[in-house]
Amino acid sequence: xxxxxxxxxxxxxxxxxxxxxxxxxxxxxxxxxxxxxxxxxxxxxxxxxxxxxxxxxxxxxxxxxxxxxxxxxxxxxxxxxxxxxxxxxxxxxxxxxxxxxxxxxxxxxxxxxxxxxxxxxxxxxxxxxxxxxxxxxxxxxxxxxxxxxxxxxxxxxxxxxxxxxxxxxxxxxxxxxxxxxxxxxxxxxxxxxxxxxxxxxxxxxxxxxxxxxxxxxxxxxxxxxxxxxxxxxxxxxxxxxxxxxxxxxxxxxxxxxxxxxxxxxxxxxxxxxxxxxxxxxxxxxxxxxxxxxxxxxxxxxxxxxxxx
Numbered sequence: 001x002x003x004x005x006x007x008x009x010x011x012x013x014x015x016x017x018x019x020x021x022x023x024x025x026x027x028x029x030x031x032x033x034x035x036x037x038x039x040x041x042x043x044x045x046x047x048x049x050x051x052x053x054x055x056x057x058x059x060x061x062x063x064x065x066x067x068x069x070x071x072x073x074x075x076x077x078x079x080x081x082x083x084x085x086x087x088x089x090x091x092x093x094x095x096x097x098x099x100x101x102x103x104x105x106x107x108x109x110x111x112x113x114x115x116x117x118x119x120x121x122x123x124x125x126x127x128x129x130x131x132x133x134x135x136x137x138x139x140x141x142x143x144x145x146x147x148x149x150x151x152x153x154x155x156x157x158x159x160x161x162x163x164x165x166x167x168x169x170x171x172x173x174x175x176x177x178x179x180x181x182x183x184x185x186x187x188x189x190x191x192x193x194x195x196x197x198x199x200x201x202x203x204x205x206x207x208x209x210x211x212x213x214x215x216x217x218x219x220x221x222x223x224x225x226x227x228x229x230x231x232x233x234x235x236x237x238x239x240x241x242x243x244x245x246x247x248x249x250x251x252x253x254x255x256x257x258x259x260x261x262x263x264x265x266x267x268x269x270x271x272x273x274x275x276x277x278x279x280x281x282x283x284x285x286x287x288x289x290x291x292x293x294x295x296x297x298x299x300x301x302x303x304x305x306x307x308x
Contacts, residue, residue: 014091016073045064046067074187074190119214125221132151133151150166176204187199189306247302271287
């Protein structure tokens with residue numbers, strides 16, 4: 001292998017599609033124009049009803065896996081990871097589009113520092129392309145279960161044009177070395193949707209790796225195309241999985257304080273705000289999320305970490 005080939009290790013780009021084939025095709029079109037010369041693209045379709053076969057017809061070089069049922073976002077990504085042949089794997093939301101040179105800085109960052117286990121680019125909003133969505137994350141408060149995306153909704157004037165270690169990568173676009181995946185395992189299937197990437201980042205950090213934001217890589221994100229901004233699906237899984245995340249990653253005093261905060265303050269406050277507004281389906285989604293955790297209180301699957 002010559003030095004040119006060594007500079008461009010194979011990157012497996014994985015995206016999950018669910019009833020958004022046209023959105024996914026827009027991403028695939030943007031990937032056709034990237035300058036990084038050594039990629040494979042894997043699309044995992046979670047039983048879409050909007051003719052996902054059109055993806056294969058329009059992009060014959062893409063690996064398209066058609067699942068018989070909707071296995072969820074975490075499982076979909078895991079299926080892509082199991083198919084991937086690359087030295088690096090890029091999990092990329094289907095509701096993103098990418099500029100031509102976005103991938104090289106991410107790969108270079110990982111190549112230059114083996115202590116880094118995951119990187120994410122700067123993410124701006126597709127429909128407001130000067131507005132930042134993500135330039136790193138602040139640390140998680142394990143009691144309130146809140147942290148914040150650095151630069152969120154700020155106009156990008158270059159104020160975050162420096163690489164930095166960050167608490168989490170962003171699930172919309174994160175590049176991970178395959179050797180790290182083999183070491184820490186796949187995403188937990190228990191999440192289905194939301195919090196799976198934060199949980200994965202916690203496991204990557206516990207394995208001794210750092211996570212970095214890479215300023216000179218950019219991805220544009222359409223955000224919430226599949227789930228909607230106020231859908232019952234989103235409300236249910238965000239709140240169900242916030243508790244699951246706590247059960248998997250928070251210990252000792254913080255766990256009990258955080259559990260009390262969620263059960264007796266945060267969830268009731270948010271749920272009753274929807275009740276007052278007459279949005280009964282969203283109100284019940286909150287309490288369905290609590291009910292799931294109570295009915296799975298001693299489920300060993302909560303703590304399973306599947307292996308590659």
